[in-house]
Amino acid sequence: MNKRLHSVNDLEPSQAVLNSFLEVNSGLAFYIERYADILTNNKTELEYSIRSFLKSVIPIYDSLKHYADEDRAESLLRAQVQHLDNMLRQFGQANYFTQLKHIGQTHYQLRIDPAWVIGAYRVYQKHFLNIIYHSNQITDQDRPLLCDAVNRLLFRDMAIILEGYWQTGENTHQQQQQKLTELQSQLCNLLSNLPQTIWSYDVVDQKYIYLSPSKNDSLHAGEEIPIPFLSWTDKNEHQNVLNCWQQSLKGETTSIESATETPDGQRRWYKRTFYPFVDKHGQVIRIDGVMEDVTESRQTHNRLLFMASTDTLTGLANRNLWYDRAKQALAIAAREQGREVALMLLDLNHFKYINDTLGHQVGDVVLRMVAQRFKEVLRTSDTVARFGGDEFAILLPSIDDGVTIATRVAEKIQDCFQQPLQYGSHELFLGAAIGITLYPQDGQDLSVLMRRADIAMYTSKRKRLPFQFHKPGLEEEYDRKLRLSSQIKNAIQENEFQLLYQPRVRLDGQGIAGVEALIRWQHPQLGILHPSQFIPQAEQSGLMAELSEWILTTALAQANNWQTQGLHMPVSINVSARSFQSVNFVDSIKQALGNHHTNGHQLELEITENTLMNHSDRCLSILKQLVEMGVSISIDDFGTGFSSLSHLKQFPLELLKIDNSFINNMQHCTRDTAVVSSVIELGHKLGFQVAAEGVEQLDTFNSLKQMGCDQAQGYHIGRPMAGNELVQWATQQRAVGNA
Numbered sequence: 028m029n030k031r032l033h034s035v036n037d038l039e040p041s042q043a044v045l046n047s048f049l050e051v052n053s054g055l056a057f058y059i060e061r062y063a064d065i066l067t068n069n070k071t072e073l074e075y076s077i078r079s080f081l082k083s084v085i086p087i088y089d090s091l092k093h094y095a096d097e098d099r100a101e102s103l104l105r106a107q108v109q110h111l112d113n114m115l116r117q118f119g120q121a122n123y124f125t126q127l128k129h130i131g132q133t134h135y136q137l138r139i140d141p142a143w144v145i146g147a148y149r150v151y152q153k154h155f156l157n158i159i160y161h162s163n164q165i166t167d168q169d170r171p172l173l174c175d176a177v178n179r180l181l182f183r184d185m186a187i188i189l190e191g192y193w194q195t196g197e198n199t200h201q202q203q204q205q206k207l208t209e210l211q212s213q214l215c216n217l218l219s220n221l222p223q224t225i226w227s228y229d230v231v232d233q234k235y236i237y238l239s240p241s242k243n244d245s246l247h248a249g250e251e252i253p254i255p256f257l258s259w260t261d262k263n264e265h266q267n268v269l270n271c272w273q274q275s276l277k278g279e280t281t282s283i284e285s286a287t288e289t290p291d292g293q294r295r296w297y298k299r300t301f302y303p304f305v306d307k308h309g310q311v312i313r314i315d316g317v318m319e320d321v322t323e324s325r326q327t328h329n330r331l332l333f334m335a336s337t338d339t340l341t342g343l344a345n346r347n348l349w350y351d352r353a354k355q356a357l358a359i360a361a362r363e364q365g366r367e368v369a370l371m372l373l374d375l376n377h378f379k380y381i382n383d384t385l386g387h388q389v390g391d392v393v394l395r396m397v398a399q400r401f402k403e404v405l406r407t408s409d410t411v412a413r414f415g416g417d418e419f420a421i422l423l424p425s426i427d428d429g430v431t432i433a434t435r436v437a438e439k440i441q442d443c444f445q446q447p448l449q450y451g452s453h454e455l456f457l458g459a460a461i462g463i464t465l466y467p468q469d470g471q472d473l474s475v476l477m478r479r480a481d482i483a484m485y486t487s488k489r490k491r492l493p494f495q496f497h498k499p500g501l502e503e504e505y506d507r508k509l510r511l512s513s514q515i516k517n518a519i520q521e522n523e524f525q526l527l528y529q530p531r532v533r534l535d536g537q538g539i540a541g542v543e544a545l546i547r548w549q550h551p552q553l554g555i556l557h558p559s560q561f562i563p564q565a566e567q568s569g570l571m572a573e574l575s576e577w578i579l580t581t582a583l584a585q586a587n588n589w590q591t592q593g594l595h596m597p598v599s600i601n602v603s604a605r606s607f608q609s610v611n612f613v614d615s616i617k618q619a620l621g622n623h624h625t626n627g628h629q630l631e632l633e634i635t636e637n638t639l640m641n642h643s644d645r646c647l648s649i650l651k652q653l654v655e656m657g658v659s660i661s662i663d664d665f666g667t668g669f670s671s672l673s674h675l676k677q678f679p680l681e682l683l684k685i686d687n688s689f690i691n692n693m694q695h696c697t698r699d700t701a702v703v704s705s706v707i708e709l710g711h712k713l714g715f716q717v718a719a720e721g722v723e724q725l726d727t728f729n730s731l732k733q734m735g736c737d738q739a740q741g742y743h744i745g746r747p748m749a750g751n752e753l754v755q756w757a758t759q760q761r762a763v764g765n766a
Contacts, residue, residue: 051183055176056119062173063115065164066155070108073154077107080150084143111151114184124187131191135199141189148185152178224318228253230276231312254299255318259287268299275301275314284321295322338413340391341398349412349420353473356424357466368466369423369433370476371494372484373440376458378417380637383604385453393448393455400443405436419459429465430496437461437494460488464497478502512564514550519570519577523549526581527747528598530756531718531740534731539757540718540738541597541631544582545747546574566605575606576615583623583630585750590629594757599631601663604638613652620656627657631682636662639678647678654679661718665706676713683710687721687741694726704734711735 081103110130117123134144155177159170227236230253238255253272260268264285271283282300289295298321304313336348344352353370360366375397382390394417401411401419410422421440426432440459447454462484470476479497487495495501518524528542548556565571582598589596606612620627632653639646639662650660661682662675675683685706692699703719710717719731722741731739745756 051118051179055179058169058173058176059115059118059180062165062169065162066115066158066177067112069158072157073108073111074104076150076154077104077147080146084146107147111154114151114180118180118184127184127187128191128194131188131193132195134188135192135195141192144185144188144192148181152181155181223320224255225316226255226318227313227315229313236313253314254316256287256297259289260297261286261288271299272301272314275303276311278303278305278309278311284325295320296325297321341395341413343398343402343419344410344412346412346414346420349410349414349422350473352410352424353422356422357473359425360466363425365427366425367427367429367468369421369426369429369436370464370466370480371421371423371433371437371440372414372462372477372480373419373421373459374484374488375417375419376460376488378457379604381455381457383608384637384639385450389450392450393457396448397443397457401440404439404443409436429468433463433465433496434494437463441493458493460484460492461494462487462497463494469497509564511556511561512568512570515561515565515568515570515574518548518550519573523551524574524577525549525749526578526585527749528585528753529740529747530596530745530753531599531738532744533738534728534736539596539760541599542753543599543601543633543740544578544585546578566603571603572606572609575603576619579616579619580623583619583625586629587623587625588750589754592754594754595629596753596757597629597631597659599633599659599661601633602638604635607634607638607649613649616653616658617656627653628659630657631659631661633661633663633684635664636675639675650679664720675715680715682716682718682738684718684720684740687719690719690721690727690731690741691723693730694724700730703731703736707734707736 113123113126117126134141156174159165159174159177165173224239226238228234229236233252235252254268257265257268268283268285271281274281280300280302282298284296284298287295287297298319300317302315302317303311304315306312336345337343338345353368356368360368378390378393381393394413398411398413398419401421405411405421408424410424412420412422414420421436423429423432423436440461444456444458447456449455462480462482464470464476464480464483466476469479479502482501483495483497486501487493525547526544527547528544530542531540532538533540546558548561550556562571565574578600582600586596586598609615616630616632619625620630653660659681660679661684662680663684664686665683683706685703689699689703689706693703707717716737718738718740719727719736720740722728722731722739722743724743728739728743745753748756
């Protein structure tokens, strides 16, 4: 017992005070220890009492619903019985106080009502009193003292558990209060750092309930209520903001954007939104407001509008804006008698060469320079737009003499190209094909006018005219070409195309140097069509790749056929810039040679000098790969492009073909003769063979021989002919000693 009392004296001050108040001393310990076994002997009756208690309170207290399950209720019952045993045998130990406080803490966390704890101890008390007053193992003189000891012990036990309960509650409350304080501080900091101004206004008392902390210092003395920073707003927009506020006083959420000038002189745009709060009677008692800087979003919106209506490359109007203005111009002209509108479509000449040879980056620079020249010659009331690529459109609204004014503008546009465009060391000469339609004489509908202007533009380009007005008959010709485009694919499948071969001979009398494959279309209704009549349509319809494949396959098959007949005549085909720059170009050549089991030496590719003007590593790589396959490379139409012989010396070329425009005039123009002679001499110095195209007269043929030209091709030597005809021609040439 002394040991038990010693441990009681080691309690915390609050626990020692409780022991002292309830007189938990050695006397109490004596009686509890003496009768502990008797008090805990009849556990069956105790279990029954506790079970009855639990059944009565579980339906009442939500916090005990967890124990409605039978297994959990039995677990709780056993714990209650065990707790009674611990109370009688461990009441003086310091760690028992800790256990009791832990029970109280657990009750709080499980939200068990303290009333349930009091009820449980009432069950314990009834159980103990029943044993004390009815057990014959307890002397009559000890019964009052034991009853008092048990009651004091029960009260102490219950008090400590409730102390643990309330201490936990108080600690939790303090923690929550601290978190709330921290959250309030964080919220205050957040609101202070928000770029928006936030406020709440009491409509009844006419005062601010809240205003963003960081904004208070910015308000002027006597700042008007109820809208912060209203004095910053442009005076012309004051009333609009106040009208918006009045709408919110009627219960409507409203917003308005207005320009302001801040005290530091910046011009900004702010959006104010008013959120009314209505009481149960439908009266607005408070309005919450948000004011945010929307300057950047407005600028972004304006940029998007600009992008939606402007060509980003040139800064001109784009297609959408031009069409909008054209519709407006037609509507105005329809109301004003005698007024006309001119629509002009322009397509640049030679721009494709620049793009293909110098690259798209240079092409973009050229387009910007062209756009600037256009703007300089047009009125401010006119609209020039870039439709895409190298296509432009001009709108001349509200004019009185359409033909005269449109002609004058078209001439000014052509004058723009008299001076070359300068890019680095390059002088770039461009022109434009221009198609013109007039409202109302050429059509009442914009789509009709645009279609006819488009047809007129292509007529201008095809006929090399500076400009072309719409006139009757142009549409029929355009439709015919359109029909041709739709018939090309079917013509390939129906074998309507054929290749003719024109021989190219060596001028030293050593026979045939090769033949050039020339395509013809045997049209069922239109007869024989030359390349100029359908190649542009094939390119526009995207069928040029398929047509080029057919040409290559047919030419190689013919070269193989000649081989079997003992004639070694390499066949040359023309390669467009687009085909040459295709990523699959080399592979397509390799595959075609493999499919026909043809030696690369039987194939020669003719490439224009403009195609090779792009001195890129890729261009050089393509040529080297072709040469490694045995394919010969020649430059076609030499002298008509932008290059020079020095530019070409880096490429693995074998032959220069002088354009026939120089050859045809040799007998009548000494300059052309000098050009041809110079090209032959320089070509030889650079290690190239030189061939002349378009040789139609014997005098020209003999002159070329005297100049040392290596090869010649033209009607004087042989016209384009079918493959079997060429065999007969070659046989005849050998017979007379010319081959």
